[in-house]
Amino acid sequence: MFNAKVKDKIATGIIYTLSGIIVIILASLLxxxxxxxxxxVNWDFLTSTSSDxxxxxxxxxxxxxxxxxxxxxxxxxxxISVSSGIYLxxxxxxxxxxxxxxxxxxxxxxxxxIVVGLFGFLVFVIYFHMGFSILSGALTLTVFNLPIxxxxxxxxxxxxxxxxxxxxxxxxxxxxxxxIHVIIPSALPGIITGMVLGAGRIFGEAAALIYTAGxxxxxxxxxxxxxxxxxNPLNLMRPAETLAVHIWKVNSEGLVANADQVSxxxxxxxxxxVLIFNLxxxxxxxxxxxxxxxxx
Amino acid sequence: xxxxYILELDSNKHEIAMETKNVQVFYGEKExxxxxxxxxxxxxxxxxxxxxxxxxxxxxxSLNRMNDNVPGASVKGEIIYxxxxxxKNDIDIYETRKHIGMVFQRPNPFSKSIYExxxxxLKRHGMKDKNELDEIVETTLKQASLWEQVKxxxxxxxxxxxxxxxxxxxxxxxxxxxxxxxxxxxxASALDPISTANIEETMLNLKxxxxxxxxxxxxxxxxRVSDYTAFFNMGKAVEFDETRKIFTRPKIQLTEDYVxxxxx
Amino acid sequence: MKDTIRESLxxxxxxxxxxxxxxxxxxxxxxxxxxxxxSIIGFVAAKGSLIFxxxxxxxxxxxxxxxxxxxxxxxxxxxxxxxxxxxxxxxxVTLFAAIIATPFAIAAAVYMTxxxxxxxxxxxQPVIELLVGIPSVVYGFIGLTVVVPxxxxxxxxxxxxxxxxxxxxxxxxxxxxxxxxxxxxxxxPRNYREASLAxxxxxxxxxxxxxxxxxxxxxxxxxxxxxxxxxxxxxxxxMVIGNAxxxxxxxxxxxxxxxxxxxxNMGNSVQxxxxxNALWSxxxxxxxxxxxxxxxxxxxxxRGEF
Numbered sequence: 001m002f003n004a005k006v007k008d009k010i011a012t013g014i015i016y017t018l019s020g021i022i023v024i025i026l027a028s029l030l031x032x033x034x035x036x037x038x039x040x041v042n043w044d045f046l047t048s049t050s051s052d053x054x055x056x057x058x059x060x061x062x063x064x065x066x067x068x069x070x071x072x073x074x075x076x077x078x079x080i081s082v083s084s085g086i087y088l089x090x091x092x093x094x095x096x097x098x099x100x101x102x103x104x105x106x107x108x109x110x111x112x113x114i115v116v117g118l119f120g121f122l123v124f125v126i127y128f129h130m131g132f133s134i135l136s137g138a139l140t141l142t143v144f145n146l147p148i149x150x151x152x153x154x155x156x157x158x159x160x161x162x163x164x165x166x167x168x169x170x171x172x173x174x175x176x177x178x179x180i181h182v183i184i185p186s187a188l189p190g191i192i193t194g195m196v197l198g199a200g201r202i203f204g205e206a207a208a209l210i211y212t213a214g215x216x217x218x219x220x221x222x223x224x225x226x227x228x229x230x231x232n233p234l235n236l237m238r239p240a241e242t243l244a245v246h247i248w249k250v251n252s253e254g255l256v257a258n259a260d261q262v263s264x265x266x267x268x269x270x271x272x273x274v275l276i277f278n279l280x281x282x283x284x285x286x287x288x289x290x291x292x293x294x295x296x
Numbered sequence: 297x298x299x300x301y302i303l304e305l306d307s308n309k310h311e312i313a314m315e316t317k318n319v320q321v322f323y324g325e326k327e328x329x330x331x332x333x334x335x336x337x338x339x340x341x342x343x344x345x346x347x348x349x350x351x352x353x354x355x356x357x358s359l360n361r362m363n364d365n366v367p368g369a370s371v372k373g374e375i376i377y378x379x380x381x382x383x384k385n386d387i388d389i390y391e392t393r394k395h396i397g398m399v400f401q402r403p404n405p406f407s408k409s410i411y412e413x414x415x416x417x418l419k420r421h422g423m424k425d426k427n428e429l430d431e432i433v434e435t436t437l438k439q440a441s442l443w444e445q446v447k448x449x450x451x452x453x454x455x456x457x458x459x460x461x462x463x464x465x466x467x468x469x470x471x472x473x474x475x476x477x478x479x480x481x482x483x484a485s486a487l488d489p490i491s492t493a494n495i496e497e498t499m500l501n502l503k504x505x506x507x508x509x510x511x512x513x514x515x516x517x518x519x520r521v522s523d524y525t526a527f528f529n530m531g532k533a534v535e536f537d538e539t540r541k542i543f544t545r546p547k548i549q550l551t552e553d554y555v556x557x558x559x560x
Numbered sequence: 561m562k563d564t565i566r567e568s569l570x571x572x573x574x575x576x577x578x579x580x581x582x583x584x585x586x587x588x589x590x591x592x593x594x595x596x597x598x599s600i601i602g603f604v605a606a607k608g609s610l611i612f613x614x615x616x617x618x619x620x621x622x623x624x625x626x627x628x629x630x631x632x633x634x635x636x637x638x639x640x641x642x643x644x645x646x647x648x649x650x651x652x653v654t655l656f657a658a659i660i661a662t663p664f665a666i667a668a669a670v671y672m673t674x675x676x677x678x679x680x681x682x683x684x685q686p687v688i689e690l691l692v693g694i695p696s697v698v699y700g701f702i703g704l705t706v707v708v709p710x711x712x713x714x715x716x717x718x719x720x721x722x723x724x725x726x727x728x729x730x731x732x733x734x735x736x737x738x739x740x741x742x743x744x745x746x747x748x749p750r751n752y753r754e755a756s757l758a759x760x761x762x763x764x765x766x767x768x769x770x771x772x773x774x775x776x777x778x779x780x781x782x783x784x785x786x787x788x789x790x791x792x793x794x795x796x797x798x799m800v801i802g803n804a805x806x807x808x809x810x811x812x813x814x815x816x817x818x819x820x821x822x823x824x825n826m827g828n829s830v831q832x833x834x835x836x837n838a839l840w841s842x843x844x845x846x847x848x849x850x851x852x853x854x855x856x857x858x859x860x861x862x863r864g865e866f
Binding site: 377378379380382386387388389390391392395420421422476 | 563565566568569570571572573574575576579
């Protein structure tokens with residue numbers, strides 16, 4: 001029979017070991033990706049275009065596409081999520097309809113991204129004739145992004161003390177004015193943190209994009225100012241393979257000669273982007289904390 | 297009025313700023329305040345006293361329709377202000393609250409600068425003239441006895457002020473709206489004795505221009521500052537009279553027990 | 561004299577108008593989200609049921625048969641569509657991933673909340689957050705270049721199969737389960753622990769008999785949430801599972817999941833064709849499973865509130 005103290009020691013040992021393994025997994029993941037990928041990342045890789053059959057292909061277009069899609073989809077999702085975040089935090093209260101809204105948001109956030117992608121394919125690409133395009137991709141990413149952003153906006157607004165709302169109301173301001181001019185500024189750091197984390201998430205998203213933004217990255221001409229031309233970088237209707245989709249594609253189709261190098265390099269870039277998004281969110285989060293606790 | 301323990305003012309001798317008739321408050325099914333009828337004389341301070349849960353804050357918050365924002369709360373009866381029943385649906389609550397201002401239990405300055413705390417709502421309500429705004433900031437801060445301490449730091453965050461200073465800023469912010477009536481919900485309960493004394497002094501200064509209704513736990517405070525006092529117990533206004541009468545010769549034993557500190 | 565204040569009280573102020581407008585704006589944008597969800601469910605359900613309604617495939621056969629040949633007709637003139645291999649593949653990788661991840665997640669959560677909150681905060685917390693943020697294609701790529709060769713060396717075969725899939729998913733869902741378990745453990749009131757320790761129980765006795773027991777509903781929610789993620793994950797799994805529409809015969813035989821089949825084939829089929837309809841029915845299963853996972857977590861949360 002084990003004595004309770006011995007058991008305690010053994011259990012503690014197991015917990016330390018398992019926790020340690022997690023840290024080791026992440027550390028080796030990071031080291032592996034950065035170690036095997038960074039050596040391929042140079043200016044040329046970041047800017048030159050990918051040519052599927054030859055060596056030395058770069059990911060310049062994909063990188064641009066990833067950022068451009070991110071920006072467009074944030075432009076669409078921010079107003080929607082901020083408005084619905086305001087509704088849920090300030091006006092909703094408790095009722096059957098509000099319950100339906102909350103369940104909808106929960107369902108949306110747990111849908112597999114491939115299902116969201118297929119929905120985007122069906123609705124945006126086919127029914128609305130947008131084709132494989134930046135716009136289809138951005139709208140699909142918006143669907144994917146909305147529940148998370150909305151919830152983060154709602155939580156940030158709810159974290160602002162109710163006494164701030166009472167202050168606004170007692171001065172004859174409407175709830176809406178109080179929210180827009182008092183509550184949102186106070187909640188802004190939290191809202192931005194949520195946005196940055198959401199941005200990080202969609203930056204690496206691929207499953208929702210392979211059938212919406214497409215799997216091809218036609219070369220871009222940055223000197224082309226005709227917005228309807230397929231080589232104009234800002235053209236919303238052109239197909240746009242992103243970095244994440246590119247990694248998937250070169251690995252599953254194997255048409256690229258240096259697939260491993262391209263994937264390793266692109267993975268390294270994605271990971272660095274995620275790290276930056278993460279640090280940025282943390283930095284802003286800390287600022288909130290200081291603002292709420294420490295006056296200036 | 298039916299209740300003989302509730303003083304009825306002679307409107308020929310006293311100017312009435314506000315009046316309630318059978319105001320009743322429910323939270324859901326629960327009656328939080330029984331029918332209360334009371335008059336508030338202009339340019340006087342009226343104290344509402346009583347223990348926690350006696351209904352005094354609930355009553356105060358009905359006067360500028362702040363209870364509208366409490367989910368499940370409903371206020372019945374009439375609240376007469378300028379000859380209008382402001383408890384009706386067709387009354388604009390935002391306009392109402394401009395004229396019936398409020399200061400809360402805990403100081404709640406906006407996380408903006410001192411200057412903006414006072415001017416923000418004014419600007420939203422359409423006041424644009426910089427000189428006018430500057431002047432209001434100065435006079436209200438002076439009235440709230442805060443000017444001397446902050447005049448050089450108007451652009452500093454209001455959150456950097458001490459609790460007592462924050463509360464006086466909130467008073468300045470409320471009177472910047474030039475309200476008729478100022479409701480104060482235990483404005484000094486979260487403050488130290490010195491800040492409390494400052495707030496009381498401020499109230500006495502304000503009396504010349506404002507009708508003040510204050511909820512307080514502190515009986516000395518009620519007796520020091522107010523002209524009229526209402527005693528609430530268990531969701532009911534038990535007795536209302538001139539302050540000195542309430543504190544020296546209350547008509548009801550319960551009131552006497554409360555003001556002499558036997559319970560509550 | 562005219563009482564302007566009295567007059568203003570009976571007119572609709574600018575603030576009142578702004579309030580109405582704001583309410584309408586915020587409600588309409590919220591409605592957009594609800595409409596989106598309803599249309600996703602509607603579209604996928606409509607497309608996914610075509611194979612049964614139009615092509616006459618028996619739903620029971622669809623779920624149990626193991627042959628996927630949408631372009632071949634059976635004796636009754638219906639296309640041969642058996643989704644069992646993908647369904648089994650999805651469930652197997654999901655269950656394996658959850659079984660491996662759970663002890664790790666609980667250990668890490670116990671370490672973070674019960675043993676060392678300081679080190680937990682400094683090291684494990686950021687590690688977990690970073691793991692959440694790593695894109696799934698990166699997991700897939702590492703699965704392909706590290707896990708698959710490793711499995712090949714150890715277990716034989718090509719290395720592609722449910723074992724590799726489960727291992728990749730394990731790492732992917734670990735942070736989700738861990739952080740939700742941490743929340744569940746943190747929600748256990750401190751006095752539970754103090755009472756137990758005061759009775760002379762060791763830390764492990766307190767943790768296992770009091771804290772983990774009290775947090776069980778929360779931990780279950782975390783595990784189901786993780787499984788829901790694993791079940792719906794597409795690209796990382798697709799890259800390492802081998803993509804053969806065959807019933808998995810061993811942990812290292814190439815097989816497939818619902819998501820991997822969808823990822824690989826949706827682009828190669830013509831909209832409206834039988835094979836395309838068949839694919840949409842797989843998407844419908846994914847959607848239904850996601851709804852089921854969602855309902856279960858909600859039911860647990862409702863029953864297990866503190």
